[in-house]
Amino acid sequence: MADEAAAKKWIDSEFQPSTLSKEDQLKEMQWFIKAAEPFKGMEINVVSETITTHAYESETLAKAFTEITGIKLKHDLIQEGDVVEKIQTQMQSGKNIYDAWVNDSDLIGTHYRYKQAIPLTDWMAGEGKDVTSPTLDLKDFIGLSFTTAPDGKVYQLPDQQFANLYWFRYDWFTNPDIKAKFKAKYGYELGVPVNWSAYEDIAEFFTNDIKEIDGVKVYGHMDYGKKDPSLGWRFTDAWLSMAGSGDKGIPNGLPVDEWGIRVEDCHPAGSTVERGGDTNGPAAVYSIEKYVDWLKKYAPANAAGMTFSESGPVPAQGAIAQQMFWYTAFTADMVKPGLPVMNADGTPKWRMAPSPHGAYWQEGMKLGYQDAGSWTLLKSTPVDRRKAAWLYAQFVTSKTVSLKKSHVGLTFIRESDIWDKSFTERAPQLGGLVEFYRSPARVQWSPTGTNIPDYPKLAQLWWQNIGDASSGAKTAQAAMDSLAAAQDKVLERLEKSGVQKECGPKMNPKKSAQEWFDAPGAPYPKLANEKPKGETIDYDTLIKSWPATPPKQ
Numbered sequence: 259m260a261d262e263a264a265a266k267k268w269i270d271s272e273f274q275p276s277t278l279s280k281e282d283q284l285k286e287m288q289w290f291i292k293a294a295e296p297f298k299g300m301e302i303n304v305v306s307e308t309i310t311t312h313a314y315e316s317e318t319l320a321k322a323f324t325e326i327t328g329i330k331l332k333h334d335l336i337q338e339g340d341v342v343e344k345i346q347t348q349m350q351s352g353k354n355i356y357d358a359w360v361n362d363s364d365l366i367g368t369h370y371r372y373k374q375a376i377p378l379t380d381w382m383a384g385e386g387k388d389v390t391s392p393t394l395d396l397k398d399f400i401g402l403s404f405t406t407a408p409d410g411k412v413y414q415l416p417d418q419q420f421a422n423l424y425w426f427r428y429d430w431f432t433n434p435d436i437k438a439k440f441k442a443k444y445g446y447e448l449g450v451p452v453n454w455s456a457y458e459d460i461a462e463f464f465t466n467d468i469k470e471i472d473g474v475k476v477y478g479h480m481d482y483g484k485k486d487p488s489l490g491w492r493f494t495d496a497w498l499s500m501a502g503s504g505d506k507g508i509p510n511g512l513p514v515d516e517w518g519i520r521v522e523d524c525h526p527a528g529s530t531v532e533r534g535g536d537t538n539g540p541a542a543v544y545s546i547e548k549y550v551d552w553l554k555k556y557a558p559a560n561a562a563g564m565t566f567s568e569s570g571p572v573p574a575q576g577a578i579a580q581q582m583f584w585y586t587a588f589t590a591d592m593v594k595p596g597l598p599v600m601n602a603d604g605t606p607k608w609r610m611a612p613s614p615h616g617a618y619w620q621e622g623m624k625l626g627y628q629d630a631g632s633w634t635l636l637k638s639t640p641v642d643r644r645k646a647a648w649l650y651a652q653f654v655t656s657k658t659v660s661l662k663k664s665h666v667g668l669t670f671i672r673e674s675d676i677w678d679k680s681f682t683e684r685a686p687q688l689g690g691l692v693e694f695y696r697s698p699a700r701v702q703w704s705p706t707g708t709n710i711p712d713y714p715k716l717a718q719l720w721w722q723n724i725g726d727a728s729s730g731a732k733t734a735q736a737a738m739d740s741l742a743a744a745q746d747k748v749l750e751r752l753e754k755s756g757v758q759k760e761c762g763p764k765m766n767p768k769k770s771a772q773e774w775f776d777a778p779g780a781p782y783p784k785l786a787n788e789k790p791k792g793e794t795i796d797y798d799t800l801i802k803s804w805p806a807t808p809p810k811q
Contacts, residue, residue, distance in 0.1 A: 263290045264325040269658070274659050276672045284395050287311050287326055290653060293389050294327035297646040301330040304647055306360035306631060307338040310590045311418040311667025311703070319654050319663070325624045327653075328647050335631045338362075340485035344635070349374040351546040352638045358647035360417050363404040364494075364706035365713045370407035371711075371758040373381055376635040378646070379411040379668035385468065389645045391652045398657075398672045400695075401630040403509065404502065404705045408524050408761060412542045414632030420667035421703045422495060423694065424554060425459075425573060425584035427599070428450055428797065429607040434466065434811040441630050443467065451614040454501070454548060458581055458794030464579035479556035480572055480581040481549070485725030488566030490717050493546075493724055494706060497628035501545030502618025504535050509624065510707030514780040516624055517716070518742065519749075524761035529745040532768040537742035538735070539781035541618035544788055546727050546734035552582075553728070562728070566671040573608070582613060587629070589668045589691055606689040609797055613697055615734070617788045618798065628703040631669075669694050677808040692800065697804035709761060712754055719744045739791040 265287035276283055298595070308314040316333040323331050334356075335346075349372060350354045356609060361717065382390040385562070396402060401416035430436055430449055440448035444459050453459040461478030470477055470685070483489065499516035500502065506512075514520045518537030519529045529535035536542055553562055561569060567766060570588050573581055578596030591608065599607050599699035600761055613626045633651035635644050654663065655671060664675045675681070676695045685692035694700060710716060719741055727737035749763040775783040 260330065261290065261326055265291065268322045268326065271661055272318065273659050275665070275678070275680045276658055277672075277678055278473060278657050284389070286656055286658045289393070290649060293391075293651055294329050294646070296644065297649070298328035299330070300643070300646050301332065302331045302356045302357045302643060302646045303334065304360070304650060305334040305336060305341060305344070306738045307341050307357045308335045308670070308808055309418065309587050309631075309667065311587075311663060311669045312360065312631075314655050314663060314666045317655070318710050319600060319659060320635075320650070322659075323650050323653050327649065329649065331650055337493075341720070342714050342717070343425065345636075346637055348636055354639050354643070357639050357643040358651055359634045359636070360631045360806060361414065361634040363401065363416070365412060365634075365708070366405060367706075367710040367766055368408055368635065368713045369706045370409065370708060371761055374636055375413055376637060377407070377409075377411040377413050378415060378635070381440055381635065381648075384650055385641060386645060387626070389648055389715060391614065391656065394609065394652055395657070396403040398674050399672060400657075400673055400676070400700075401437075401628070401632070404630045405632050408708055414630075414634045415655060416632045416671045417651070418667060419628060419633045419671055420585055420587040421694070421700065422583055422585050422613065422626050422667045423610045424580070424582055424612065425608060425610050426450065426580040427578075428609040428689075429462075430579055431797070432560045438462075438795060439467065441798075444792060445795055446792060447796070450611040450800060451580075452793040452795055453516060453619075453790065454613050454616045456794050457547075457580070457614050458552065458789070459792045460580055461552060465556045468579075471794040474577050476577050476579055476636060477556060477558055478576045478579050479552050480569065480599065481552050481553045481561055482556050482564040482566055482569035483562040484565050484568075484727040485729060486565045487718065487721050489725055490721035491566065492549075494705075494720055495581065495629070496624060497549070498536070498545050499539050499541045499624040500613055500626060501548070501616030502620065502623065503541035503545060503780065504623065506620060506622035508622075510702035510709060511624055511780070513555065515707060516710045517706065517710060518544075519709050519745065520766065522764070524708070525764040526541050526709060526711050526749050527764060527766040528749065530739075530742040530768075531745065531771045531774055534774050534777075534781070535742060535746075535767075536781040537745060538738040540781075540784035541616070541782060543734045543738050544618065546738060547723065550730075572582065572801050585609070585629070586610065586691055586694075587667075587669060589688060590666070592689070593687060596778065604687055606800055607707075608685065608689055610694065611797060611800060612694075612702075617785055617790060618782060625702040628700070630705050635796065636765060666705055674810070690797075693804055696808075700802065711758055711761070712748065715748050716745055719748070
C-alpha cells in the first residue's frame with residue numbers, strides 16, 4: 259500500500275521525536291489512511307496566520323498529509339487581521355471561502371452566539387463521528403477550557419498556543435557592577451519586576467544610567483505604536499487586566515472582564531463606567547498612560563512607528579534590556595545560533611518570566627494573555643469538505659506529529675509534549691519557556707473569553723481609538739472614553755437587532771460613575787498613588803518555586 263509506505267517514510271524521516279512509539283505512530287496513520295478513503299483526490303483549502311508553527315504545517319505537514327491520505331491539501335498563510343476579516347465574510351455571506359480555519363479562541367464568544375461555527379462536541383458525536391480519530395485524546399490538550407463555550411461544548415480545537423510574558427537580558431541583570439549600581443540608586447535588588455513600578459525603574463536605569471554596553475546604545479524597554487490592527491491586540495490581549503482593570507476571577511474576570519465589559523448572566527451589559535464597565539475607568543486609563551509614557555521615554559525612537567511583526571525581532575538584535583509585553587511565539591526566532599543574544603554554547607543570554615502587574619492589580623486577577631489558535635469549522639462549508647478538512651486538523655495536532663511540531667514552533671498544545679524528556683533536555687536552551695508551561699502560573703494567562711459577543715466588530719475599535727493616544731492626538735482618558743462609548747454603541751446595536759438569541763447583550767441603564775465606584779468590585783476609583791515602591795524577585799529563586807513533576811491525568 260503506497261499510502262502506508264508514505265506514512266512509514268514520514269515517520270522515519272520527519273515525525274521524530276514523538277510521544278508515541280513508531281509502531282503506534284503507524285497505527286494512528288493507518289486510521290487516517292482508512293478514514294480518508296472517501297475523500298481521496300479532493301482539493302481542500304485551509305488558512306492560518308503567519309507564525310513559525312503554521313509555516314511548518316503549510317510547507318511540511320500539508321505535504322505529508324497529502325502523500326499519506328491522498329487528499330490534496332492547500333494551507334494558506336495570511337496576516338492575523340486578514341484571517342479575522344475573511345472568517346467574518348464567510349460567516350456573513352454563507353459562501354465557502356475556506357474549508358477549515360485556524361482562528362484564535364478569542365472568537366469563542368462570537369462563535370457561540372452567532373451559531374455559524376460547528377460545536378465540535380456535537381460534530382464528533384454526530385455527523386463527524388466517522389472522521390474523528392480514536393487517538394485524538396482531548397484531555398491532553400492544555401487549552402481546551404479556552405475553546406469551550408458557556409453551554410459546555412467545545413467549539414474549536416487548539417493547534418498552537420503562546421503566551422505574552424516578560425523578556426529580559428539575564429546576563430545584564432546578573433552582572434555584579436550593573437546590580438550594584440541599581441541597588442545604590444533604587445534601594446532594592448535588580449531582578450524580575452513583580453510590579454510596574456519596578457519595570458519603570460529598570461527601564462529608566464538602563465536607558466538613562468547604563469546607556470551603553472560593549473559599545474552598543476541600550477534601551478530599557480521595547481514596544482510598538484503604529485496605528486494598525488496589530489495595535490489593537492496589544493491592548494485586548496490583557497494589557498488592561500495586567501494593570502488591574504476589571505474584576506478578579508480566572509480566566510477573564512467576573513463580572514467585568516479584561517476588555518472592560520461587564521457581563522451579567524452571560525449577557526454583555528456595558529463597557530463605559532456609567533454602565534458598570536471599566537474600559538474607561540481609572541485602571542484602564544493608567545494602563546494607556548504607562549504604555550505611551552514608556553514608549554516615548556525608554557524605547558528606541560523608531561518603535562513608535564512599528565507594527566507587532568516589525569517590533570518582534572528587535573530584542574534579538576541585542577540592544578534591549580527588557581520587554582514587558584513579549585510573545586513566546588518569537589522564541590523560535592530568538593534562539594538561532596549566532597544572534598547577539600545567544601551564547602556560544604547554544605544557551606540564551608535572555609530569559610522569560612511572568613509579567614509584572616500594575617498598581618490596580620489584585621491577587622486573583624488575570625495576569626496575562628495566552629493565544630490559542632484553534633481549528634474552527636463553519637456551517638457554510640459543505641459536509642464532505644468539512645470532513646476532509648477535519649482530518650487534516652486532527653493530523654497536525656495528532657500525537658504522531660505534535661511533539662516534533664512543538665520543537666519547531668515552540669507553541670505547545672499537549673500536556674504530554676510539555677513533559678516529554680526531549681523538552682527536559684532542551685529546556686536550558688529555551689530561556690524559561692518549558693518551566694513556564696510546566697508551572698501552575700500558566701492558568702493566569704488566558705485568551706479573550708466568552709464575554710466578547712462580536713470580536714471582529716469590537717476589536718477594530720481598539721486600534722483606531724488607542725492609536726489616537728499612541729500618536730498624541732488624544733489624552734489616554736479621551737481615547738478610552740471614545741473607545742468605551744464606541745463599544746457600547748456596538749453592544750446596543752446587537753441588543754436591538756436581536757440576532758444573538760442566546761447570551762446576547764442586555765445593556766445596563768446609565769448611572770453616575772460614583773455609584774459604580776461605591777459598589778463592590780470593578781470599576782475601582784482612581785488610586786492616590788499609582789506608583790508604589792518597586793518590587794523584584796530573583797529569577798532563579800522564582801523558577802525553583804515552580805513544581806517539576808507532571809500533573810496527574
